[in-house]
Amino acid sequence: IQNIVIIGAGQAGGWAAQTLRAEGFTGRLVLIGDEPHPPHERPPLSKAVLSGAALPESTRLMKPEAFVALGLDWRPGARVHRIDRATKQVMLADGDAVAYDKLILCTGGRARQLTLPGADQVSLHTLRTIEDAQALAPALDAGRSLVVVGGGWIGLEVAATARQQGAEVVVVETQSRLCERTVPAEISEHLLALHRAQGTRVLLGAGVSGFARAADGRSEVLLADGSALRCDTIVLGIGLVPNDELAREAGLECEGGVLVDARCHTSDPDILAAGDVAVAPNAWAGRRLRLESWQNAQEQGIAAARSALGHTVDYQPLPWFWSDQYGMNLQIYGMPAAAHRVVRRGDEASGNFVLFYLAGDVVQAAIGHNAARDLRFARRLIEQRKPVDVERLADLATPMSKQ
Numbered sequence: 001i002q003n004i005v006i007i008g009a010g011q012a013g014g015w016a017a018q019t020l021r022a023e024g025f026t027g028r029l030v031l032i033g034d035e036p037h038p039p040h041e042r043p044p045l046s047k048a049v050l051s052g053a054a055l056p057e058s059t060r061l062m063k064p065e066a067f068v069a070l071g072l073d074w075r076p077g078a079r080v081h082r083i084d085r086a087t088k089q090v091m092l093a094d095g096d097a098v099a100y101d102k103l104i105l106c107t108g109g110r111a112r113q114l115t116l117p118g119a120d121q122v123s124l125h126t127l128r129t130i131e132d133a134q135a136l137a138p139a140l141d142a143g144r145s146l147v148v149v150g151g152g153w154i155g156l157e158v159a160a161t162a163r164q165q166g167a168e169v170v171v172v173e174t175q176s177r178l179c180e181r182t183v184p185a186e187i188s189e190h191l192l193a194l195h196r197a198q199g200t201r202v203l204l205g206a207g208v209s210g211f212a213r214a215a216d217g218r219s220e221v222l223l224a225d226g227s228a229l230r231c232d233t234i235v236l237g238i239g240l241v242p243n244d245e246l247a248r249e250a251g252l253e254c255e256g257g258v259l260v261d262a263r264c265h266t267s268d269p270d271i272l273a274a275g276d277v278a279v280a281p282n283a284w285a286g287r288r289l290r291l292e293s294w295q296n297a298q299e300q301g302i303a304a305a306r307s308a309l310g311h312t313v314d315y316q317p318l319p320w321f322w323s324d325q326y327g328m329n330l331q332i333y334g335m336p337a338a339a340h341r342v343v344r345r346g347d348e349a350s351g352n353f354v355l356f357y358l359a360g361d362v363v364q365a366a367i368g369h370n371a372a373r374d375l376r377f378a379r380r381l382i383e384q385r386k387p388v389d390v391e392r393l394a395d396l397a398t399p400m401s402k403q
C-alpha cells in the first residue's frame with residue numbers, strides 16, 4: 001500500500017491518521033477535511049467551549065508538533081465531491097484528484113435542519129462546529145432568552161450551559177420524555193427534574209409548527225397548540241444527518257449511514273468507514289448501530305486504520321456515552337432495554353446512583369449519575385457477563401470491586 005486517503009479530519013479521521021503512522025505506515029497519507037481546523041473533539045463545544053471556560057484550541061486531538069510530526073498531506077478547508085472507484089481517486093471540489101490504494105471515510109454528520117414555515121424569517125442556530133459554538137455563545141448571556149428545539153443530548157447540554165450563563169431557557173420536545181431515543185424512562189424523569197430544578201422550562205409533547213419574527217424584532221417559535229414562544233435566540237438540537245452522500249453516489253451500500261462490517265470494511269474492500277457516519281454490527285446490541293459518540297469516533301478510527309493495513313480487526317465495542325449537565329456527569333454503558341430488570345444502587349437524593357439493567361442475573365447495561373468509579377466496575381461486570389447477586393449489587397456497603 002502506497003497511498004492512503006482519509007476523508008474527514010474530525011475525531012475519527014484524526015485517530016485513523018495517528019494510528020496508521022503508529023502502526024508503521026510510511027507511505028503517502030492524505031487527510032482531507034472541509035473544516036479549517038486540525039482534528040479536534042466536539043464534546044466541549046456544548047460545554048466548556050460554549051461557556052467560554054475553554055478555548056477552541058483546547059479541543060485539538062494532538063499538540064501542533066505531534067500533528068506536524070505525522071508527516072501528513074493535510075488538506076484543510078478542502079471538500080471531496082466525488083469518489084471514483086474505477087480509477088481509485090477522490091475528486092476535490094477545486095478540481096484536484098487524489099489517488100488511493102485504501103480510502104477511509106470519516107465524514108461524520110451534520111446537524112439536522114427544520115424546514116418549517118417561517119424558518120427563513122429567523123436565525124436558527126445548530127451546534128456541530130467550533131464556528132457554531134462561537135456564534136451561539138453570546139446568545140447565552142444573562143438577560144437573554146433562548147428556546148432550544150429538541151430535548152436530546154445536545155439540546156439539554158446547550159440548555160444547561162445557557163442556564164449557567166444566566167439565560168432564560170425553554171426546551172421544546174416533541175416526544176413525551178427527554179432523550180427518548182437513548183435512555184429508559186426513569187433517566188428521562190431524572191433529567192427532567194434536574195433541568196426544572198435549575199429553572200429551565202421544559203415542554204414535552206410539544207410540536208413545533210413554524211417560526212415567525214415578532215413586531216419587536218425578536219424571534220418566535222410557533223407551537224402546534226397555537227401558542228408562541230418569544231425569545232432572542234433559537235437553537236435546533238434535533239439530531240444528526242450522516243454525511244453518507246459521497247458513499248451513496250459511489251454505489252457503496254448505505255442504510256442511514258455507510259454500512260461496514262466488524263473490520264470497518266464497506267461493500268468495497270478498498271474503502272473503509274469509521275465514526276458517526278458508519279453503521280456497524282454490534283454484538284452487544286444484537287443489531288447494526290450507528291454510534292454517535294466520542295468513544296466510537298476514537299476506537300473505530302483506530303480499528304479502521306489497523307484494518308486498512310491488513311491487521312485482524314473485530315470492532316464491536318460495548319457502547320459508552322456520557323453527558324455533562326450542570327456539573328452532573330451521566331454515563332451509559334451498554335444498551336438498556338425495556339425487558340431488563342432494573343436494580344438501583346444509591347439514591348437520587350444523595351446525587352450519586354447507578355441503575356443496572358439485567359437479563360436474568362447478568363448485568364447488560366448500566367447508567368450512572370456522578371458515579372464514574374462505580375461505572376468502571378460496572379463495565380467490567382457487563383463485559384465479563386458474570387452473574388451477580390442482586391442484593392449485594394444494590395447494597396452500598398458492598399463495594400463494586402467485590403461484586
Ligand code: FAD
Nearest residue numbers: 008010011012034042043080107108275276292293294297
Ligand atoms: P466529525 O467529528 O463530525 O468529523 C467529520 C469531518 O468530516 C467534519 O470535519 C466534516 O466537516 C468533514 N467532512 C464531511 N464530508 C466531507 C467531505 N466531503 N470532504 C471533506 N471533509 C468532509 N459524544 C460523547 O460521547 N459525549 C459527549 O458528551 C458528546 N458531546 C458532543 C457535543 C457536541 C456539540 C457534538 C457536536 C458532539 C458530541 N459528541 C459527544 C459526539 C462526538 O463528538 C462525535 O461522535 C464525534 O465527533 C464523531 O467524530 P467523527 O470523526 O465521526 O465526525
